[in-house]
Amino acid sequence: MPVGVLGASGYAGRELCALVQRHPRMSLAFATANEQRGKSAELPGGGAVTFVATDDAPLAEAALVFSSLPHGASKLWVERARGAGAKVVDLSHDLRIGNDTSGVPYGLTELRREQVRGADVVANPGCYPTSILLALLPLVEQGLIAPGAQVIANSASGVTGAGFSARTDLLFGEITENYRAYGIGNTHRHLNEMRAMMGEWHADADLIFTPHLLPIARGILSSITIPLTVDVADAMAPFRARYAGERFIELSDAPPELRHVNHRNVVRIHATMLQNVRTPTMLVLSAIDNLMKGAAGQAVQNANLMLGFEESAGLPV
Amino acid sequence: MPVGVLGASGYAGRELCALVQRHPRMSLAFATANEQRGKSAELPGGGAVTFVATDDAPLAEAALVFSSLPHGASKLWVERARGAGAKVVDLSHDLRIGNDTSGVPYGLTELRREQVRGADVVANPGCYPTSILLALLPLVEQGLIAPGAQVIANSASGVTGAGFSARTDLLFGEITENYRAYGIGNTHRHLNEMRAMMGEWHADADLIFTPHLLPIARGILSSITIPLTVDVADAMAPFRARYAGERFIELSDAPPELRHVNHRNVVRIHATMLQNVRTPTMLVLSAIDNLMKGAAGQAVQNANLMLGFEESAGLPV
């Protein structure tokens, strides 16, 4: 089935093209990139793609379109693709809960599977929210988070999360042997969608989120400290209960390492109760590949549902 | 003045040798390393050292001895060096508060300057405690930490913090493009000294500490979330008040980056009040070079005081 990729020259866009090219049920109808139009790029894992201008995208030829266009610019093209009859998975934050009121399903697949299955447009979650919300979901649903809790998420991401843009602060010479926080003060734009989900869940908690920039290409680890209502003897039990049978969620006995999730469409989660504290507190560690489960992989996972394919078709696990 | 280094072949030990060789008032009387005895090693920044067996160390020739011996083995050699008439700075955790009751001054220099000045033996703080305690000190002293608070410190360290030991989990191939938490569940051994200091400070707070391993050689960034009693209009004010005139403490308007503190004996601190929370909460970011202010640099800072030198003699700022 032919699919297209808008804004395909960035890291997530090229990952999407690679997944589509290897997908048993999809073929790549077009890949757009205005500045790179007419040029080719090699794809991760092999293969190559030639870009056309976004204005020249034959939208009507695609059964589904992925948009990796910049935030702000994406919304218009979602409408155009819909107008041409294509289903759309939008990877920008334009249509995500917390940023938009149109009610487009928020494609955190394990949370919204049935809504996604019937949708024509899906807003693909942000990379940080994917890693954090999937770590909180079982605890929220099982009423384990203490009222008024400060849920503190420290996340660290590889630099591809910042996109493929010519910025001097992302040069190799500035990142190697370095590490820093950014978006500090609880102001990162991904807070919108996470706070909106917390509100929808009626979770009586503050979410505090501090992202950091790692000297690696890809991967996000979120280390989340959560005050609980009760002591939980088996910290992994809530996760086993909620995620039984989920193919893209790995529950791990050991702290997850980024190298074990990179290039794979999974979230790996480990939870433990903290010692040496006066009130029950849990630490949840959640690891994803920001370009796979945090972007292109989850987008294909959603597209598989929207097109009636196996949810795992074409996805590396 | 002649000084010696026991256990000099590890990362902190070689850093100490390098600092001593460049120190305007110190000369290196000996450097010991049992397995490397008779061999030479290059030192960071240039120069070299030849090791003797620890048993062959001419302790009596040194006015002061640094011990970088392994935890457990160090205490005995501290006594031997004292018996030979040398002052001692012990970099192991053997004599640190929380691990020992002998009352040896805890050499967090900015906190214990006068005690250090008059001491014959000083227990040099751990690398993580240095980065965290110096970030908390002004808030504790000014009564700003909320009663019963959970103070949550997420730290990330370069791999030299794990020592120069032949472990497969520290191979380049296991660390590059990877990131993980360790010592999870609030169980890392550095908690002892931090909790003991919190107790001494009568700080009514839980300290929750989660360390992580970075794919870089050196540097520690601690990201600390702290519930406060009151809203603080100027988050940096408590730090400016406490640390005025301190040469090794840098207060920064921007989030500190490890590359700006590495190879320098400084702590760089940035504080900000969090938005989107219901109770006043501060984020403090604290960056050090784990081998300098977190080990060898602070050891020389303490030794300078013990020997009556300028506190900053021989220290890169």
Added chain:
Amino acid sequence: MPVGVLGASGYAGRELCALVQRHPRMSLAFATANEQRGKSAELPGGGAVTFVATDDAPLAEAALVFSSLPHGASKLWVERARGAGAKVVDLSHDLRIGNDTSGVPYGLTELRREQVRGADVVANPGCYPTSILLALLPLVEQGLIAPGAQVIANSASGVTGAGFSARTDLLFGEITENYRAYGIGNTHRHLNEMRAMMGEWHADADLIFTPHLLPIARGILSSITIPLTVDVADAMAPFRARYAGERFIELSDAPPELRHVNHRNVVRIHATMLQNVRTPTMLVLSAIDNLMKGAAGQAVQNANLMLGFEESAGLPV
């Protein structure tokens, strides 16, 4: 078809296990590792394996056995596996040309395809020889190398080429931000097999080989300078002629980058004639993943031929 892996806990061994687990025609009968027996390891790209002691390997259950045992120890186990009726691909240098006179086919597949197809035992080439010999082969066969030439191969390899062993010189802290030559003076043990092949080819040339250690996990780039008999207008022509139809050889218009070959069983080659020289001289750049085409991938490529499968079965391109 059941296959086994001897010496499976190293980098090449785990890569082999991962390839076998994903292979459409192979299943993993056993994986041995004496020190890790009873333990599990995660595999690159997902999945895991549990090791048994090498003495406990059920050799008779396997149609084919890969040996990644250490050089010197492997030969005995090749015999044992043969005695148990299994075919063998030996990844050590024990049976390679230049090190052994038993006449076991040297499994540089593109050179020895028909011999490999009929063989019971194949000696899998070294990683450096694979990158260099495939770059020289078309020039040798077409008589282009100048008589008495000094063929100068400078190679740079990622650290997994040095194996998964607890050596302090391979620690992350020793490799990051570093680069060095080793095995200098034209003495590296891989010279044996390359010089033996040159001799078999009657190539009247000296081969000078200097390996270097890169601060990356995987990949080898060989930069080879070759005096030619004649000026070649189109430097790529000899390669296109020799390698037409070869699935695992990529001829590239641009200098190859390691990231474009890593995790793939390919050699990527670019050739160009040098300017500003008085005699015709060619530069050939040859890139492989040392663990794939340089080890486990080529081993599976050979095994596929020996077992009558598609040569490319189970191999990422």
Added chain:
Amino acid sequence: MPVGVLGASGYAGRELCALVQRHPRMSLAFATANEQRGKSAELPGGGAVTFVATDDAPLAEAALVFSSLPHGASKLWVERARGAGAKVVDLSHDLRIGNDTSGVPYGLTELRREQVRGADVVANPGCYPTSILLALLPLVEQGLIAPGAQVIANSASGVTGAGFSARTDLLFGEITENYRAYGIGNTHRHLNEMRAMMGEWHADADLIFTPHLLPIARGILSSITIPLTVDVADAMAPFRARYAGERFIELSDAPPELRHVNHRNVVRIHATMLQNVRTPTMLVLSAIDNLMKGAAGQAVQNANLMLGFEESAGLPV
């Protein structure tokens, strides 16, 4: 003595500012950067600088001006600085031998010490030429290079050699875990000055130079293969003879590692005779920090001579 830096916001420019700020005899009169004017930057090793526009540089206040302006733009400012009465060290290639016929001394200090001492303007050598020419000099002077030899220099450089410019091919995500050759075909612009020096030396040899890009911030290693007229029993002897007493040249018994020369104004050289060859051939390995001996450090070394200071003043060894 007041000195200025033109084009100070790049890697070499900031290194120069740092060296000047720590120099016992120099003070920083101004540092220019048009795009960064009015802004501050942190310097390597500590300290900071605020930039002014190049047009606003108070050239007349400086006894000496370093120009790190881009190639092509630098020449004009060298003239302006001279017109204002300042001596100049130009780090661009505008005035270097092979690119210019004005006869400005080529500041390879160990080769041209006396010319530099009396000069008003010096052309600071390129980073690659510094590493290669200092490795060849003793062999040329002692007539050891075989007539008609192909001298083959393979060099690998850290990415700061490519400058501080917003290019997507220099992003961390493109460089990490990667390695590639560039400027291939013997066409790199540094060949001009190296070939010109070879000509001036009447060296009857072809120089073949292939640079590579390393995933590290700084450092250059050149691996140079050289056919000799005679077998040399002690490969280091020619270097010991020529470089006796040179403070910035380190002759090493082992292959040099970049970490041992980085942040230091030295060249480290190791030479060995090759085995398994039919004609005498030497391998010379030469390592420098591209920003120190390869740029800012050598510039200060030259400036020290021009201003009558100790040659080593302010330079880390």
